[in-house]
Amino acid sequence: MFAGKKIIVIGERDGVASPAIAACLAATGCEVVLMATECFV
């Protein structure tokens, strides 16, 4: 589903941070082009 795709990862500090999402995506063959973690409070 993600293979060959360019992915923007947006994580959340009190939920799942972006590096953790990117780590999960690493094995799918996608390219993470932007990774950001936001704080909503």
Add this chain to the structure above:
Amino acid sequence: MAKPVLIAAAAALAHAPGLIALGSKPAREIARDPSVAARIHANLRGFDAAVGYAPNQAFIGSVHPRAMGPRPHFNRILDGGQRFGPDGEIMPETEFLGLMALADQFKLIRLSPQLAQSSAEALMRHPLHDFFDPGKLRSAIGDPQVEVSRGAIPLHVTDTGIAGSLAAGHHEDTNLMAHVLAENLACKASGALALAHLLKLHDLDPASIDYVIGCSEEAVGDRYQRGGGNLGKAIAEMAGCVEASGADVKNFCAAPVPAIVIAASLVAAGVFRRVAVVGGGSLPKLGMKFEGHLKNSMPILEDSLGAVAALIGEDDGRSPVIRLDAIGRHRVKSGSSAEAIMDALVTAPLDQIGLKITSIDDYATELHNPELTEPQGSGNVPERNYRMLAAMAVRQKLIAREEIGRFVADHGMPGFAPTQGHVASAFCYLAHARRGLTDGGADRIMMMAKGSLFLGMMTGQSDGMSFILERNRG
């Protein structure tokens, strides 16, 4: 090594709906579309509603967060809610503007004669009037309308015109622009209010405080050293702590927890006998999520500045002990997942002293009031943190999966703090924690806070720290 204890804690809210327009988000939206100002004005709530708001009563200690009753809170008045509570007060805006003017030593704030007089009269009747000398408000009288025509920003607008203004401290230095000084003076005034309450409520001599650590969010400084100043000593001066020096600890929202750990370490090392930790309110965060409230036909609930003060001192045989042998810290290598952060802040320090997650009675974490965050789509932050903690307890086979809800209810609590960042990050629970560990039934309470360092773009890391407060066995 002396055993450091939490001698006292206090909390104060300044209800300041008129300052919402100076909040970062409202100011940006008003600049884009001036009609937003009228929509904000039409959805402000009055002082009585703010006083009767259950989360605000929890903030000043009148009710425990677990006893606030069912949501929604914003459309009902809590029975018996008063302006003054066991841990501090909810101050109305007229008085707070006077306090800001008293915090301003450079005569940048000008108040209309009517506003100065009504503020001074109210502050004269205030239980803390000795701390703040409201008579000095005479020197803040001016013509705010004229000041604004010369470039000052309006600080208080009534139906009859501009009643308060704040001028820039320097015309070229962006660090001393009027809106920056408004943030810093609001922080100083609210911080001093919390510290004065702490001293008065606990019958402490201001001159007995050796050091004041500021842990507020505001950056005080000038163009050669942005953020280089400190509010700790400025607040110490305003609260009459004449023997104190002071400095600030910065760590985004997490700052109060490392500040308390540093304060406890200074006491344990014998450097100082009494160290106060103070966090003043964050003006930029007023109205941060106002659009969510407007969208959901709610009053704008982010209308109050929150401030907390704590006093750390040598063992008195009664006050809760700060366990310096079990400090949790998020290390560079810890990892950024929620689980990795919780491991660093909770599991690791508990392991150090042979305790388990279930050994802690209460966990104070990000205690933002969900009624402020959910309407804007930011969810229930405390609940997310407590469910992660419960999941870790399941993983460690301390509770069954079916007990997650019970764990969250027993060891957690509903969020009750305004979205004031550092104040909501466990700091707001300090006075409740002290009460629970002295007069209540708790034996251990963990305070943990997280800071979003990545927001400053110097690192992708976040940070966090935790400490355990324990009942003093004498």
